[in-house]
Amino acid sequence: MLLYIYIIIQASAIIGFEVAALWQRRSRLRQLQRATLSDSYIRQIIKMLFSEECCDLYPAADTPIRHMALAEAMNTILSHTYGTNTTIIRELTRRYRLDTFLLNRIRWSRGPRRIHILILMSAIPSHTATTHLLQQHLRSRHSYTRTAALIALLATDPSKAIATIASLRFDLTPLDIARIITLLRRGILPIAYEPLLRSTNRNLRMLGLAIVRNFGIEIADKQLQNIISTATDADIVHESIYTLSSLGRPLGRAKVRERLSAMTPRRRKQLCRHLTQAGYSLSALRCIFSPHETIYSESIIKSYKRDLVCSTSHNIS
Amino acid sequence: MNRGTILIYSQQRLLATLLAATIRDDNRHIIYCSSLQQLIAKSNSLRPTLIYIIDSAPFMNGANLMEMLRRSSLHRPTIYVITWQQSEHTVLSLLECGVDQYFTFPISMLRLRLKTLAHDSQ
Amino acid sequence: MLHFAQYIVATFLFIISAGAILRALRITRATRRQRQLLTDLAGSYCSLGVAGCSILCSQIKELDHIISLLSTEYDRYEVIVVLDSNLYPESFNQILHHFKMILVNTPDVTELANTHIRSLYRSRLRCFRKLIVIDQGYISLYDDLNAATTLASYDYVIPLATTYTLRSTAIDNIITTLSERDNSGIDLIESSVDGCVIFHRDAIVEAGGFSYHIKHKIARNKRLSINFPLLCINHTTPPTIYICATISATLFIGICYIVFDYKIAIISILTAIIIVVAAQYTARSIDQESSRDTTLWYIFNPRWFFCR
Numbered sequence: 001m002l003l004y005i006y007i008i009i010q011a012s013a014i015i016g017f018e019v020a021a022l023w024q025r026r027s028r029l030r031q032l033q034r035a036t037l038s039d040s041y042i043r044q045i046i047k048m049l050f051s052e053e054c055c056d057l058y059p060a061a062d063t064p065i066r067h068m069a070l071a072e073a074m075n076t077i078l079s080h081t082y083g084t085n086t087t088i089i090r091e092l093t094r095r096y097r098l099d100t101f102l103l104n105r106i107r108w109s110r111g112p113r114r115i116h117i118l119i120l121m122s123a124i125p126s127h128t129a130t131t132h133l134l135q136q137h138l139r140s141r142h143s144y145t146r147t148a149a150l151i152a153l154l155a156t157d158p159s160k161a162i163a164t165i166a167s168l169r170f171d172l173t174p175l176d177i178a179r180i181i182t183l184l185r186r187g188i189l190p191i192a193y194e195p196l197l198r199s200t201n202r203n204l205r206m207l208g209l210a211i212v213r214n215f216g217i218e219i220a221d222k223q224l225q226n227i228i229s230t231a232t233d234a235d236i237v238h239e240s241i242y243t244l245s246s247l248g249r250p251l252g253r254a255k256v257r258e259r260l261s262a263m264t265p266r267r268r269k270q271l272c273r274h275l276t277q278a279g280y281s282l283s284a285l286r287c288i289f290s291p292h293e294t295i296y297s298e299s300i301i302k303s304y305k306r307d308l309v310c311s312t313s314h315n316i317s
Numbered sequence: 318m319n320r321g322t323i324l325i326y327s328q329q330r331l332l333a334t335l336l337a338a339t340i341r342d343d344n345r346h347i348i349y350c351s352s353l354q355q356l357i358a359k360s361n362s363l364r365p366t367l368i369y370i371i372d373s374a375p376f377m378n379g380a381n382l383m384e385m386l387r388r389s390s391l392h393r394p395t396i397y398v399i400t401w402q403q404s405e406h407t408v409l410s411l412l413e414c415g416v417d418q419y420f421t422f423p424i425s426m427l428r429l430r431l432k433t434l435a436h437d438s439q
Numbered sequence: 440m441l442h443f444a445q446y447i448v449a450t451f452l453f454i455i456s457a458g459a460i461l462r463a464l465r466i467t468r469a470t471r472r473q474r475q476l477l478t479d480l481a482g483s484y485c486s487l488g489v490a491g492c493s494i495l496c497s498q499i500k501e502l503d504h505i506i507s508l509l510s511t512e513y514d515r516y517e518v519i520v521v522l523d524s525n526l527y528p529e530s531f532n533q534i535l536h537h538f539k540m541i542l543v544n545t546p547d548v549t550e551l552a553n554t555h556i557r558s559l560y561r562s563r564l565r566c567f568r569k570l571i572v573i574d575q576g577y578i579s580l581y582d583d584l585n586a587a588t589t590l591a592s593y594d595y596v597i598p599l600a601t602t603y604t605l606r607s608t609a610i611d612n613i614i615t616t617l618s619e620r621d622n623s624g625i626d627l628i629e630s631s632v633d634g635c636v637i638f639h640r641d642a643i644v645e646a647g648g649f650s651y652h653i654k655h656k657i658a659r660n661k662r663l664s665i666n667f668p669l670l671c672i673n674h675t676t677p678p679t680i681y682i683c684a685t686i687s688a689t690l691f692i693g694i695c696y697i698v699f700d701y702k703i704a705i706i707s708i709l710t711a712i713i714i715v716v717a718a719q720y721t722a723r724s725i726d727q728e729s730s731r732d733t734t735l736w737y738i739f740n741p742r743w744f745f746c747r
Contacts, residue, residue, distance in 0.1 A: 002446065003702040006453045010709035013460055017716045024723060039334045046338035046426065076331045079481060082423040111468070112475040119479045143619070144476065174618040178486040185482075186423050214486050242489055266641050270594055273640075274489060277592045299546030300592065303559055306543045377566045378509035379502070379538055401482040404514045410566035422482055 030065060037069035038076065045077060045092070049084060054091040061096040064105075071098055075123035082187045090125045099126035103133060118148035122155035122183075131157055139169070147176045154183055161189050162196075165203050172203045177210045184211065197223045205236055213243045221249050229255040238263075241271065245278055252287035260288060268293060276300050321437070322346045322363050324394075326356045327371035336369055336399070339426045340433040357385045364392045367436055373400045373407055376414045383415050395436060399424060445699045452706050456713040463717035466632050467724040469666035477611055484513050490617040491515030491593030492610070492637065497583035498522060498601045500530035502537055508599075509569060511610040519590055521573045521583040524557070531574070535560060538567045549589040551648045556586050584649040588640060595628075597637050597669075598649065604671040605635075613637060616665055626661040627654065632725075632737075635669040668725055672736050680735065714738055 037059075044057055061070040074089060093099055102124060106117050118137065121130070134156065137149035150168070154161050165172075165180075172180075183189050196208025197220065205227070212220045224247075227240045237259055244251060251260075260268065272289050276297040285297050323345060327333040333349045341347065348363070350356040353375055360368065368386065375382040376398070387393050398411055399420040411419050420429070492515075494508055499520055508518045524531040534540070540560035549556075560572040575586050584598045595617065599605065606612075616628060626642035629635070636654070643649060646656040688711050696704035718737035726733065 003449050003706065006449055006706055007702065007709065010453070010456055010706065010713060013456065014709065014712055014716055017460075017463075017713075017720050021720055021723065028727070035330065038331055042331060042334045043338045043341075046335070046341075049426065050430075073331075076335055080332065080335060080422050080424065081426050083425050083427070112472045115472075116475055116479065144472070148479070173620055174488045174490065175480075175483070175615060178483040178488070178618070179480070181486040182483045210486065210488070213488070269641055273592060273594070277491075296550060299549065300590070302544045303546060303590065304543065304561065306541065372512065374510045374512050377569070379506045379567065379570075380510075400512060402485050402512050402514060404485065406565065406568065407512075407514060410564075410568075413565050 034065055034069045034072065037066055038073040041070050041073035042076060045073060045088070048088050048092075052085065052088070054088050054095075057092070057096070061098070064101070067096065067098060067101045068105075070096060071102060071117075071120040071124060074098075075120050078123040079182075079186070082185070086125055093124055093126070099124055099130060102126075103130060106133070106137070112144075115144050115148045118145070118152045121152040122148075126156055143170070143173075146170060147179065150176065151179055151183065154180065155188055158189050161191060162204065165207060166199070166201045168203055172206055177207055180207060181210055181214050193217060193220060194223070197227065202233060202236065205231075206239060209236075209239045209243045213246045216247065218247050218249075221247065224249075225253065225255065228259050238267070242274065245271075245275055245280070248278070250284065251275070251280075252284065257288060269296075272297055321366035322348065323367045323369065323433070324348050324350055324356060324359055324363070324365045325369045325371070326350045326353070329371070332371050336371065336429075339429050340369075342434075345437075353380065353382060357382075360386050360394060361388065365394050367395045367397065367433065370396060370398050371400065373398055373402055373411060376411055376416065377407075387415070397432075445703055448695065448699065449703055449706050452703075452710045456710045459714045459717040463721045465666050466668075466721050470632075470668070470725050473612055473615070473667045474608075476615060477608060480615065484611065484614065487614060487618050489515070490595075490614050492595040492597055492613055492617075493587070493591035493593045493640070494518045494605070495584050495587035495591065495596050495598045496520045496601075497580050497587075497599070498527075498577060499599070500527050500534070500601075502533060504604060505534065505538075505570070507607070508605060509567075510607065513610055513614055515593060515614075516610055517569045517571060517592060519571045519573065519587040521575055521587050523577040524574045526577055531572075534572060538562050538570055538572075539564050540567075540570075540572055546589065549586075550644050551585045551589050554582070554586040554589055556589075559590070581649040581651070588643050588649070591640055594640055595637050596640050596643065597635070603635075606669060606671055609635075609669040612667060612669060616663075624661055625663050627657045628663045628665060630669050631664050631666050632668040632721075633670040633672070672733050684735070684738075 041057060041061075044055075048054055057070070059066060061067050070092070074092075078084060078089070099121075102117055102121055106114055106121075109117060118134075121134070131153060134149050134153045137145055138153065140146050140149065150164070153164055157164070180189070184191060191207075191211070193208045193211040196204045196211065199205055199208070209224075211217070212224070221244070224240050224244045228237055228244070231237050231240065241251065241256065241260070244256075260271070263271070268289065272285060272293055273296065275285060275288075282294065282298055282301055285294050323340065325333045325336055325347060327336070327349075328351070330349070330351070337347045337349065348359060348365075350359055356368070356370075359365070383396070386396065395417045396415070397418045397420065398416050399422065400407075401422045403421050408419055418432075494516065496505075496508070496518065499505065500522060505518065505520060520534070522531050522534070539562050541563050543559050543561050545556050545559045554575070556573055556575050558574045560574070562568060562570055571590060573586050573590065575583065577583065580600055588596055595613070597605070597613070613628075626639040628637040638653070638657075642657055642661070643653070646653055692704050692707045692711075695707045715734065715738070718734045721737050722730070722733040
C-alpha cells in the first residue's frame, strides 16, 4: 500500500512540474504582452502630461492585464522623473479605478507578486483609505513585504512620514533606508535631516545619517560629532563615524578617538580600510589608529604611486 | 525643419520609451537600440546628431564604446548619459571619456526636452 | 527481510525525489524573489552606503571576461586580476595596453605570508580605476588569491578561477544580500545553487589565507546560505558523463526489478524522472531555457575548489 502511495505522489509531482513549466511559459507570454501595453501607455501618458490634457487611453484599461500594464507604466514614469504634474495621473487612476484594482490584487496575491503590487501602489496616487490596509502589511512576517508596504505608505501619505517611520516595530536595514532615500530624491517626502538627527528613535536617526551622507550635507558636521560623543547605540555611533568620513571631515578629535578605541579590533580594521579607500592621508589615519593597524593602509596608499626617486639616486651613485 | 536622428540605448525597453516620448518631435527621428553592437552599427550608418545612453557601465568596462561611436573623423555625435549613479568618480570618469553631458535619475521631463531642443538649435 | 528492505529502498528513493523537488522549489522561489527585488530597487544602489566587494581573479586572461566583470554600475567594487606574465606574456601585455595600465609600487609588507608579487599595475585612466593587475609567478590558485586579498580594499571578497564567470546581476545580488540584514557577524556567504562563495576579507586573513579547507576554518554560525545563482554555467559536460549516468541509472533500475519487484523499479524510474524534471525546471526558472549541459549541471553540482 505504501509503495502505491509513493508512486502516486511521485507521478503527481512530475505532472505538477510539467504544469508549472507550462504556466511559466504562459506567464512569460503575458509579461511580454504587458510590457508592450506599458510601452504604449507610457507614450500616451507623457503626451497627456505635456499637453496638460487628460484623454482616454487606447486600449482602455478594462482588463486585469491592462490594469497592471497601466500601473507599471505609471510606476516607470513616476519613479524615474520628478516635478511631474500628478493631476493627470490622479485623473487616470480615478477613471480606471486603478487603486481599487491593486488593493484587490494585493489581497489575493502572495510572495514576490504581492511585494511588486505594493511597490506599484507607491507610484499610484490613492486615497488615504488605503493606508489602513498598508498598515496591516507593515506587520507582515516577511521583511520584503514590510519594506514594500512602508514605501507605499510613505508615498501615499508623505505628511505622516516621520510618524510612520517612528512607529515601526522593526529596525530599518541599509536597503530599506536606501529605498526611502530614493523617494526623497523624487521629491515626495518633505523631510529635513536636523530633527531626524536630534531624534532618539533609532530608525529616524539612521535615516537622518543616510540623508546627510547621500546629499553631502557638510554643515551637519557638529551634529554628527555630538551623536558620536553622546549616543549609546553602537550601530548609531558606527554609522555616524562612517557618515563623517563620507563628508571628508577629520576624525582625530578626542571624543571620536575615544569611541573608536571602544570598537572591536575587526571593526577598527574595517573602518581603517574604508578610510583608506575614501582617500584619507596616512598622517590622518595615524592620528586615529595604531602603527600596527596602519600597515595595510600604508601599502595601499603606496600602491597608488610609483617611486621614481630611488632609481634616479641609484644612477647618480 | 529636419532635426536629425537621435539614438537611444537602454537595456530596459520601458526606460527608452520614457525618454523617447519625452524628447519626441515630429521632425525628429528617434531609434531605440537594445544592444551596444546595434548602437554602434546604427551610429556608423545613420550618423545621428545625438545619442542618449541610459547606462554608465559601457564607458567604464573597457568596451571602448566612445572610440567606436566616434570612429569617423567626419562625424562626432553628441553623447548624453543618463543613469542613477551619482558618485563623483563616476561623473568625472564619464566626462574624461568624452561624454558631453551627464544626467542622473530622477530626471525632469521638461528640462530634458528643452535640453534636446537647445542641442538641435546649436 | 526482503520485504523490509524493499520498503527501506522505496523510502530512500522517495526522500531523494522529495529533496530534489524541495531544492528546485527553493531555488526557483529565491531566484524569482531576487529578480523582482532588483527590478523594484531601481536607483537605490547608489544610496546603499558602505557595502563593497572585491573580485579576486586567478589567471583570467581573456579581455572579454575582464570586460564582463567590470560591467556593473555599482561603484563600490573592484576587480583584482592575478596573472603570470612569464606564462602568458601576450595576454598580459594585451590587458596592460587595453586598460592603459601603469606600473605602481608593490607593497613591502603584506598581511598574508607566501605572497611574492613581482609587480603591480593600476590604470592611469579614472574610468578603469576598479581594475588592478598583479604580476605574480603561478604556483597555485590559493597563492594567487592570497596575493589579491592583500590588496583588496573592500570588506568582502569573491574568489574566481579561470573557468568561472559571474552573472551580470551577481554584484547587484551580492550587495543587496549584504545590505538587507545586519551582516556584521557573517564571514561566509555561499550560494547553494552553484557553490559560489563570498568571504569576509578579515576572516581570510585570520585563517592565514586561502586554502582547500578554508571553509572548515569558518564557524557555522558565521555562514549564510543563499538560494540564487551567482555564476554563469559555461561548462560543456563530456559525453562520458551522460553515458555513465544513463548506464548507472539503468543498472540500478534493473537491479531493483530483479531483486525486489516491479513497484520498486517504477519508483526508481519515477525518481530519476523527477530529478531530471526538477533540474530542467530550475534551469528554466533561472535562465529561461534549459539545455542538456545546464540540466546535468544542476543534477550533479560538481565540487568546487573549496571543499564542502
